[in-house]
Amino acid sequence: MMRSVGAVLTVLVALVVIWYAAAVWMNSGWALGQAEKRGEVLSFSQLVVETMDQKRPRLPTPHQVFGELWDTTVEKKVTSKRSLVFHGWITLQSTLWGFALGVVVGILLAVAIVYSRVMELSVMPWAVISQTIPIVALAPMIIVLASSAGIEGRGVPKAIISAYLCFFPVLVGMVKGLRSPSRDQLDLMRTYGASGAEVFWKLRMPASVPYLFASLKIGIAAALVGTIVGELPTGAIRGLGARILIGDQFGNPIMIWSALFAAAILAGGLVILFGVIERLTLRRMGAAR
Amino acid sequence: MGSVISARDLSLTFQTNDGPVHALKDVSLEIGKGEFVSFIGPSGCGKTTFLRCIAALEEPTGGSLTVNGMSADEARRARAYGYVFQAAGLYPWRTVGRNIALPLEIMGFSKAEQQERIGRVLDLVELSGFEKKFPWQLSGGMQQRASIARALAFDADILLMDEPFGALDEIVRDHLNEQVLALWRRTQKTIAFVTHSIDEAVFLSTKIVVMSPRPGRITDVIESPFPPERGLDVRETPEFIEIARRVREGLRAGTVDA
Structure with a gap:
């Protein structure tokens, strides 16, 4: 039982890691473009930060998706059109x-x-x-x-x-x-x-x-x-x-x-x-x- | 002793793609009330087919067959017999008790009557206390006993058993043979019993019917000299060995000219 829980968690963590990596990769184009307009050069860590919370990301990050899920289920009244x-x-x-x-x-x-x-x-x-x-x-x-x-x-x-x-x-x-x-x-x-x-x-x-x-x-x-x-x-x-x-x-x-x-x-x-x-x-x- | 089952020149031919198969040809046999008749022979000799004809599960293509003085189909509808298949065939979703209740439900017995009969037949096959168990909780031998109990539940005078112990090991089979014999003595039923085992046939029967294949026919009918009251030790007696020898010879003769 404990072993299967461990395996399931491992797979879950791996999926989340892949998801974040993909988000960095897919959203970096827009972040780099913005930086270029501002005449800046982004370091890798800056780039990662820039891809995490874009308003219109190509691929939303897990925390954005689950934040939105939380926001539109628990935080909204169930009768709301946005719930x-x-x-x-x-x-x-x-x-x-x-x-x-x-x-x-x-x-x-x-x-x-x-x-x-x-x-x-x-x-x-x-x-x-x-x-x-x-x-x-x-x-x-x-x-x-x-x-x-x-x-x-x-x-x-x-x-x-x-x-x-x-x-x-x-x-x-x-x-x-x-x-x-x-x-x-x-x-x-x-x-x-x-x-x-x-x-x-x-x-x-x-x-x-x-x-x-x-x-x-x-x-x-x-x-x-x-x-x-x-x-x-x-x-x-x-x-x-x-x-x-x-x-x-x-x-x-x-x-x-x-x-x-x-x-x-x-x-x-x-x-x-x-x-x-x-x-x-x-x-x-x-x-x- | 009147005949309970009477077959005269019974034939059954299946039409297959490879031409007609004579499963039974000109089989004539009388089975009296209270007899225990075994059918023995190699596969394809028609022993199971003959049993299925008695049960009206197959339609003979020639000859005549009466069961309790009626046609086999009328006898089936009059619930003249209980049938025990080679596989116990208990419904896995019903408990042992509910399995025995199945024919009783169909035949319209009241709940109280069902309950009384379930208790009685479970006692007969020494399975009291297993009523609430599901089939998978029982050993193969116990499942087969439960299926015999199911066939006994509605008081048919005839019990048709198609290699009921064929899938069980030797030790369990010996034990069940003794039980079936005891059951037969107590209930006075007429039993037709298909088997592969010479020992089983000779030990159980009052009459042994030896059959041979292509076409399926009777080659020998042997009356047993043993009294109904017999223990497993009769298998050591010279008479037993002599009858077994005669059965074996009948089987061999049937195979040689085939």
Whole structure:
């Protein structure tokens, strides 16, 4: 345990060091240019100082990004338009709606595919093809279609976009999971004269649970990406995606990076949450511990 | 003693890409009530296929087969038999008790009745106290005993066992053989038992059916002279060795002309 903590910390420190080094390197051009205008020659230590706290750095330093994160989460009121908690909440809501929709669609399609050869032949190729279309190309179309269909606001189209991304891992995992019972296990149910519904609920469904959780962890991260992409097309003013876009438009890299980190932290938190639910569920279902 | 299982000229041909495979050809056999019949033969001789036909898990392509006087499929739906597979096949997400409850749930027994039966069959296979354990917490032999308990839970008169101890080591297998024999004496069930082991077949059975492959058929049926009450030491007796020799000969004959 102590050794793994040590290893994790070592990697973390190495990443931070690389980040600082890259910041010095990438921001030095602007610092040198400014110095030249002033007719100064910078020593290396002066140069390093000059790259640490630029207002519009090419690459913000870790302390700038985490300072901004701290500033826009803890220091701001959560109702403020500048609070990342506020924007994160907007994004989280859409993510969870999209995720719920994607999971339901994924499971229903998986059940249909497992029970029907026709469905397998007709749905599976389209499901695969659907994932080859770049979501950035599709997202604006979904938003436009939703608004022309008279749906107010961004909530529904964003949820559809994130569902579009997350149904697929659920579908693939559940098809595999529902098919995981062995011939003996299925034959056993036949010897009991079990009905199709009983085979499904007492055998196929529980057998697929480990597969489902693996898919859910991928799916929730995909749903978050989908929501953020849905927030990117111009016009959005709320959500982490909108923060990234606004940061880009106003030439504020610190804002972009802090929104990126907020999204990553949110995704990490969701994946960890599902990992915990998975552990608790599988333990109740007798997983070896 | 009426026949519980009656097969007449039973045949089963699988169509494969390499042409038809005669898994069973003209198999005729009567199994009486309370008999313990072992099926022995090399792989491909159709012993498992025959068992699966009795269980209506395979459809014969010729001949006739009745189980409890009904067609095999009717017998299956009437829950005439309990089936024990080679792999214990306990559901890993259910405790031992819940595994035994599985057929009972499907057959619509009340909760109280389920509980009473779980206790009773766990006692029969000497697994009392393991009801709340998950399968992975049990040894291979204990898992197989739990799967036998599951097959016993709903009072089917016939027990079909497909190499139930094939994956277990010799010592565990000896112990389980004694237990199965005791169980058979206590419950008076009709047992059809597929095995690879000559010792196991001779020790357990009242009737030994020797089979041979290509096409799968019966080459010899041997009635055992031993009384139901027998210990592992009968394996040292001359009669036992004589029957084992006859089984071995039957197996050899089947392989030579194949």
